[in-house]
Amino acid sequence: MSKGYNVAVVGATGAVGEEMLRILEERSFSVGNLRVIASERSEGRVLRFCGENLKVERLSSASFRGVEIALFSAGAQISKEFSPQAVKKGSVVVDNSSAFRMESGVPLVVPEVNPDALENHQGIIANPNCSTIQLVVAINPLHQITRIKRLIISTYQAVSGTGREAMEELKDQIQQWLKGEEIKKEVYPHQIAFNLIPHIGQFLPNGYTEEELKLANETKKIMEDDRMAVTATCVRVPVFIGHSEAVTVEMGKELSVPQVKRILSRAPGVILQDNIDDHLYPLPLEAAEKDEVFVGRIRKDKSIKNGINLWIVADNLRKGAALNAIQIAELLIKENLL
Numbered sequence: 001m002s003k004g005y006n007v008a009v010v011g012a013t014g015a016v017g018e019e020m021l022r023i024l025e026e027r028s029f030s031v032g033n034l035r036v037i038a039s040e041r042s043e044g045r046v047l048r049f050c051g052e053n054l055k056v057e058r059l060s061s062a063s064f065r066g067v068e069i070a071l072f073s074a075g076a077q078i079s080k081e082f083s084p085q086a087v088k089k090g091s092v093v094v095d096n097s098s099a100f101r102m103e104s105g106v107p108l109v110v111p112e113v114n115p116d117a118l119e120n121h122q123g124i125i126a127n128p129n130c131s132t133i134q135l136v137v138a139i140n141p142l143h144q145i146t147r148i149k150r151l152i153i154s155t156y157q158a159v160s161g162t163g164r165e166a167m168e169e170l171k172d173q174i175q176q177w178l179k180g181e182e183i184k185k186e187v188y189p190h191q192i193a194f195n196l197i198p199h200i201g202q203f204l205p206n207g208y209t210e211e212e213l214k215l216a217n218e219t220k221k222i223m224e225d226d227r228m229a230v231t232a233t234c235v236r237v238p239v240f241i242g243h244s245e246a247v248t249v250e251m252g253k254e255l256s257v258p259q260v261k262r263i264l265s266r267a268p269g270v271i272l273q274d275n276i277d278d279h280l281y282p283l284p285l286e287a288a289e290k291d292e293v294f295v296g297r298i299r300k301d302k303s304i305k306n307g308i309n310l311w312i313v314a315d316n317l318r319k320g321a322a323l324n325a326i327q328i329a330e331l332l333i334k335e336n337l338l
């Protein structure tokens with residue numbers, strides 16, 4: 001390996017962690033030493049990176065000695081316990097979990113939207129929720145032209161958003177269904193194959209789920225607008241990779257459909273896919289393994305003043321998680337913020 005930054009990936013064997021290794025390699029990230037870390041379950045497993053075999057290490061307080069960049073993707077409990085230890089050892093942490101996202105003083109960053117938020121970091125930078133990232137990449141360019149007053153969001157979220165075991169559960173249930181066998185449910189409370197589940201995260205006393213509130217609160221934090229009204233319904237769908245969102249955007253002043261298309265066609269990280277005559281609109285199957293956020297079905301919302309409807313799709317494991325985290329790490333290097 002060439003001389004570069006010492007990087008640790010915590011949760012390297014997970015759906016997001018494996019994507020991180022792939023993206024570090026694809027983008028020729030300047031890696032010196034790479035430590036791949038997981039739990040005792042995966043200790044000693046071998047992962048490939050840039051033609052080398054890397055042995056999975058078990059997470060411990062000694063894991064971060066000499067590590068400059070620690071990419072965490074092993075759940076909120078692990079982040080809460082080990083991120084502060086990594087910072088003490090001198091690492092800068094980019095954390096994929098929800099552990100620190102809403103903490104004041106912890107930047108919640110999407111590089112296309114609020115790169116300046118990185119400036120005063122205290123060692124931990126939070127990577128937003130997957131459904132939040134693709135939303136703000138697509139709507140922030142409109143917000144820059146005329147303030148967004150209200151968002152109504154319905155999500156259609158892939159099982160990979162829950163992790164590796166959920167992807168296996170969908171595969172197994174499809175096979176069980178084809179063979180006429182009993183459908184086994186372990187990850188979700190209901191069968192996910194050939195079904196939809198309007199329940200992501202725990203239910204809260206107000207009837208929303210945690211995921212729905214994350215989407216609202218994180219969007220307001222990233223876009224620095226507490227007055228924005230946001231409501232969401234989050235639904236798990238039997239798709240392996242790629243979250244989709246139907247979004248109604250109510251703006252301060254009217255933007256025509258051609259104006260919205262022009263703005264989005266120039267927006268960083270966005271690809272406009274909107275030609276209904278050719279049946280062209282974003283699809284999760286096509287967004288999978290891509291880096292960009294795809295937007296289509298752009299039309300005026302006839303039911304409200306200054307309303308626009310959008311359909312937004314992105315790969316939740318890439319832009320929704322691993323890629324965004326690595327873009328943050330790249331920005332930290334570029335801006336001398338390590």
Ligand SMILES: NC(=O)c1ccc[n+]([C@@H]2O[C@H](COP(=O)([O-])OP(=O)(O)OC[C@H]3O[C@@H](n4cnc5c(N)ncnc54)[C@H](OP(=O)(O)O)[C@@H]3O)[C@@H](O)[C@H]2O)c1
Nearest residue numbers: 011013014015016038039042073074075097161163164321
């Ligand atoms: N999937 C997404 O689209 C997405 C998007 C945004 C954020 N996230 C967040 O990213 C994190 C990981 O998600 P995922 O989808 O990759 O989950 P996953 O596929 O279930 O992988 C979990 C990873 O965490 C590791 N891990 C679990 N317990 C551990 C422990 N006690 N010590 C060390 N490592 C441990 C696992 O290692 P073992 O192999 O040893 O079990 C595995 O590498 C979560 O916080 C999730 O909320 C996920």
